[in-house]
Amino acid sequence: MTAERGLTRAAAHASALALGVVTRATGMLPPRLRYGYVYPLTRALLHQPLPAVQALGAGLKAEPATTPAPAGDxxxxxxxxxxxxxxxxxxxxxxxxxxxxxxxxxxxxxxxxxxxxxxxxxxxxxxxxxxxxxxxxxxxxxxxxxxxxxxxxxxxxxxxxxxxxxxxxxxxxxxxxxxxxxxxxxxxxxxxxxxxxxxxxxxxxxxxxxxxxxxxxxxxxxxxxxxxGSGLLAPQQRRDARELVERAVGGRFGDDVVFVCLARYDAQKNIAGTVASFLACVASGVPAQLVIAGDPSDWVEFRRADAIRRGSRDADRVHLLATSDGQTLIAAADAFLLNSYFEGWPVAATEAWAAGLPLILSDVGGARELVGRDPQRSVLVSNATGNASDVTDARVERSRWSAKRQQNSAELSEAIQRVVDTVHRERDVPVAPRDASAxxxxxxxxxxxxxxxxxxxxxxxxxxxxxxxxxxxxxxxxxx
CATH class of the missing domain: 3.40.50.2000 (Glycogen Phosphorylase B;)
Structure with missing residues (x-):
């Protein structure tokens, strides 16, 4: 059995390497060719059904109640x-x-x-x-x-x-x-x-x-x-949300700290690098699991992230889902993680902050402001390409090629450990959702x-x- 698992991991490593070469090659193409031709082709070739988390039910919606819109001037x-x-x-x-x-x-x-x-x-x-x-x-x-x-x-x-x-x-x-x-x-x-x-x-x-x-x-x-924000949820609602996510991923979270990442699988979101860095962290014994959910707009990115996951002894600590109900995932999570290369202002991270979750965000648009709202519990890590103001397409592609050795990996691992410690301290008295109305x-x-x-x-x-x-x-x- 051990030898069989070793062969499975070796095959996953080879797959991750091959997909990395594909990533490198497509990254050299102009964006119009990548998005207009390569992504539709790889979607047709690599598409596979993915599990997803549906909405748990009433009480988790972040949107205000629907009312008829009055006429304005x-x-x-x-x-x-x-x-x-x-x-x-x-x-x-x-x-x-x-x-x-x-x-x-x-x-x-x-x-x-x-x-x-x-x-x-x-x-x-x-x-x-x-x-x-x-x-x-x-x-x-x-x-x-x-x-x-x-x-x-x-x-x-x-x-x-x-x-x-x-x-x-x-x-x-x-x-x-x-x-x-x-x-x-x-x-x-x-x-x-x-x-x-x-x-x-x-x-x-x-x-x-x-x-x-x-x-x-x-x-x-x-x-x-x-x-x-989703408002104050009863403990049973959170347990129900967690069980729903567990069924979707086919595993149990137990006492592990659950990080959620709501992001597309594409070059912008750095999913492969995030998976590699997270696995490097939990390999040292950090009790955490990661759930990523989003649209695989780049199926090579999804398959590469999955191959990196399968090549690890801790593969069961990372879970890759299709687009899912964000409020249910946030309700089930202990923390939010987003290690993007670039963003404008991440709305999902804002919703997670409103729900009272600690955040780990790479240095992108809006990240400093959001972490600054909760500096004792949330952590800002360096952008994987270097200076956040100097991100370019070329720098992103170089960083993607080195998904398993990204320059912010150690910093991200330290942030994960810090947030895990924070969540453990708060388990008995969890932080209430914030009033985001102002x-x-x-x-x-x-x-x-x-x-x-x-x-x-x-x-x-x-x-x-x-x-x-x-x-x-x-x-x-x-x-x-």
Whole structure:
């Protein structure tokens, strides 16, 4: 049996090495080829069914109760890509749910339908799905907005928004390390046509400021993301959530400290490196397990992470799931871990913070702010590529190639041990969820104020005129 297990681990090591070579090769391709051709091909070749955790039931939802949206005196269309993928959809839903109370009637233009679109409709929010520039322009004309806010929207939605002649606000959700010179030129053109832009963290703002003309920099202000907490859960609800996750992973957690990571399997999230570093930590006897759940947008990344897992003697301490119910996973977890290469402001980490979990975050957009909210229990670790402000596509690919030897691995192991000790101290008296309502209200207030100021300006050129916005509205940071 021991020899058989050794052969199994050896085969997994070989698989991880081969997939690392594939990762290295695809990383040398331009992003448009990676995302447009390689990822769809590898999805077709490597796809496999994955277990997932469904919602436990009532009491775990982070979203506010759905109520009909009252009519406001200002209409804003939120333009976005797919609503059900990533944190951007959560931000759009938060805005759509909260802006009506501030006199702004929201509507959404997006790609495809889904659960989030249905929830928005149940709240009374108009949702239009579009497929091309013509359908997007028709949707804008039908909805008749006073202002359009773009959230990483597809290029044809951006083009239709510009064609509409409606004042624009662009929301910057990430440090776009994949952008080519052509993409940065397009972004600069969009910023020129936007009355204002919102960066979701100071790091995102500084990153974009470095790629645009000086005259445009003052249009970018910072409004941090926010998220509702799930509220106080009964001990039985937490036990039920933990048992549900145990069934999904096919194992038992016992007294181990359970870390959860809600992230896609792709180059940005550094899943293979996270798995390798976590396994190196628990190999020394640290009583912890890791549950990762997300969409395998890059199946090579998923398969490589799984091969690294299977090649370890502690393979049963890391569990890889498909996209799952985030609130159930957070309710089942003792701590939250995200070791990304780059982020704008991680919404899942914000939800975990609101639930009272200690965080381990790599140095990415929003990480310093979130860890700073709970510095005694949460830990910021270095970015696996080096300086967080200097992350590039090339540095990410070099770090991915060295997934088992990343430069922040030892620091991450120390952070895991520290958080495990914290959780053990708190087992008898767990930390209650935090009241995130003030932060949510501040985020919504600032978005509503910016939308009103934008709608009052007829042309983007007026945004550059002195006195159109006060100093704390343009080029500043909103503290939440």
């Amino acid at each position: 200002l209409t804003c269309v939120l333009g976005v890509s797919a609503l059900d993928i990533g944190g951007i959809g959560s931000v759009v839903e938060l805005l759509a749910a909260g802006l009506p109370a501030r006199g702004v009637t929201p509507a959404v233009v997006c790609l495809g339908d889904g659960m989030r679109a249905q929830r928005l409709r149940e709240m009374g929010v108009q949702v239009r799905t579009v497929v091309d520039r013509a359908s997007a322009l028709s949707a804008f004309a039908e909805l008749g907005p006073d202002v359009i806010q773009l959230h990483d929207a597809p290029s044809f939605v951006v083009a239709a928004a510009r064609d509409s002649g409606v004042p624009l606000v662009s929301v910057l959700h990430n440090t776009e390390i994949h952008y080519s010179r052509t993409r940065w030129r397009r972004f600069s053109e969009l910023l020129e046509h936007s009355v204002a832009a919102v960066a979701v963290s100071e790091l995102v703002r500084s990153f974009h400021v470095g790629h645009v003309a000086v005259a445009l920099r003052s249009r970018i202000t910072v409004i941090p993301n926010a998220a509702h 932060g949510v209200a501040a985020t919504l207030d600032e978005h509503a104020r910016l939308l009103r100021d934008t709608a009052a300006i007829n042309t983007p050129d007026e945004a550059a005129q002195p006195g159109r916005f006060s100093g704390d509205q343009r080029g500043g940071t909103v503290r939440i």
